[in-house]
Amino acid sequence: MILNRYERMVAKRYLLPGRGEAFIFLVASISLVAVALGVAALIVVMSVMNGFRAELFDKIVGLNGHAVIQGYAGQGLRDWRDLVREAQRTPGVTSAIPLVEQPLAATVEGRVEPVLVRGMRLPDMRDAIGRLVKQGSLAAVTPGSNRVAIGSGLAQALGLTVGDSLSVVNLSGQATPFGTAPRIVNYEVGAIFEIGIFDFDKAYVVMPLGDAQQLLLLGDAVGMIELRTSNPDRVGQILAPLAPKVAGHGVLVDWRQMNASLFQALAVERVTMFVVLSIIILVAVFNILSSLIMLVRAKTRDIAILRTMGASRGALIRIFMTVGVTIGVLGIGAGAVLATIFLYFRQNVVDVVQAITGEDLWDPSIRVLTTLPSRVDPVEVTAIVVMTLVFAFLATLYPALKAASTDPVQVLRYE
Template sequence: MFRPLAVFIGARYTRAKRRNHYISFISLTSMIGLALGVLAMIVVLSVMNGFQKEMSARVLGMVPHAAIAGVQPLDDWRSLARTALDHPQVQSAAPLTELEGMLSYKGAMQPIQVQGIDPHEEPKVSIVAGHMEQGRLADLVPGEFGVVIGEITARRFGLQVGDKLTLIVPELSDTTGGITPRMQRLNVVGLFKVGAELDGSLGLIHVADAAQLMRWQPGQVQSVRLALKDLYQAPQVAAGIVGELGAAYRAVDWTQTQGSLFSAMQMEKTMIGLLLLLIVAVAAFNIVATLIMVVADKGADIAILRTLGATPGQIMAIFMVQGTVIGALGTLAGGVLGVVAALNVSELIAWLESVSGRQILSSDIYFVSYLPSDLQMLDVALVCTAAFILSFLATLYPSWRAARIQPAEALRYE
């Protein structure tokens, strides 16, 4: 089978046993270093994807994907919900009233965001029902002013189900200060834990109790909360629904309330990816040292090839083929090992925990008790492509030096 001269000799140099075993060792370490760099990038990016996916599922499972609010309190939220459900992206809808206040318990205070919900409709749009540590959403009964609080809030105050605390809500008034605090006694009827900051900043009460706190008519709510099929379409979906309803309504979506958190997570992933790419770059540019030593070792061979008629371009191509083969094998090995490791990293960490008897990720500290991993083939393709390009670029300078060797100079001392 016909093969170009450069490919034939470059491949032969790669697999041949050289006289200088040190050069062979350097070539092997360059290949292993590149493979380890690619493996590390794939595993770390997969783990970061896993954490981002878990955070998205927990945080965005608690906060509204989108909410349609009226300029005035809504008297008939169900008719608005039916209009929103006509949109193909909207899965379900539920009433929602939000207010800010302070929780007070035995002299300790903390800010809190209170959501008035319908305990029968809320499971359609939120994951909180599946993360109840104590009590149930159904324990929120109109008129009893029960509250479901997060695990962090309960731990901070030392609260249990059955305890009572005070909610302080600011109210506009005609007094000199303009704002008068209004206090309401609440009964703790449940605790939830989603493993995010919301455990320490969110409380749930019945939507009827929220209307009473806001001094609205019974049955009035602030907005209709929507759960969407594709939450990344939330701004467009909410704007489209409000456009149909008219100027008496406004839209709020998760990108306005939680967008900075997920932008920071994406920035963190990008920066860590760039830092890990430096490891791959160091491994790839070890090929430079390898090829320079190979060029020095093969000076006589290069001179003979030149005297036989090989052009400088062919000589350069020979060593580019050799370096590219090293880079391709290292990238391929790292890619395969990285995919295997990313698919099994959760089981590996669990095995290490069982062997060592120590928990690496404690649910008391982190929002998950295991190491999540979400392998995305686009990341694998980008990492492998970047590693291959870097390894190819690393071959250019040594190959150019080999092409500049003069046969007479190379054979002078042979």
């Protein structure tokens, strides 16, 4: 929209408060603030939702892989070495990790907690949780050492620290003439790690693969083979050639099947929040509409004079559309700045609100993640900006056309 010099001057004059126009300026200011709050709310919520999904994906898939090969009916994989070689030869598969994973129970001085025992080869263990260790060292967790690494939540629940002991109970022990005798093995805590997902940190007990096989009486079998691919979004196409080779040995399940309900719920919630918060921006744009209508009514005499001086209808349309769009652009800019500040200090904001209200707003046992995540998507921010601009543009059409249709003869006749 190209304005000439006098059109820019008039538009600037209408954007600033004049004598007796304080109320119109107040309404326009409220419109600008409303647009800013709407844009900021939409950017913040969408960024937090994106961050929540990305953090869940990185942590869940990062620990459990992009797909797994499991034995039928919970049976172990005895020919797992051949399957690992077949997987590693599949184009797009970056790693194939044999492991044992079984829900059991851990006890310390009468306190019992459900745990998820995971047995891994030492190099795979270091790759998975080496950078997550908070206390102790994985160097102490070696085959035959009877040492394990546990999650920080489990350590807190059982009151454990590095060097303490815990007992892991396997109810499916050896059969005796008097029934099945539970298998209880004592382990020393060699390291404590923190994944960042409450349920994982409170459950995982990680040990060398051989120790886990001995605990679960699996012999040389493993429970599953964890697969990682070069592109998680194309995991189905990448693993398609491997599926026929796995048939007869086990089942191939990818991350979308393992976590389908969780990520589908997040996708639905994300779309719902976008629609709901878009309504806030729409309401803010109606404020722009109302302020422009009042401005046109207040400037009826000025419009008539401009028309008699030679101003065209197109010039008046451009002037009032410029006023409305400028309010929208300023609101978008202010909203973007506000959203940036909020996202940068998001965890501080949560802590301050918790301190004021006395409520735990981010309980990891409910929110899954230990901190409030955020990930800004430039495409979404662009979409929000364009959507707000379109709404602001549409809101200016009626007032601008109304101003352009003013009949100077009828107006000036009664002046």
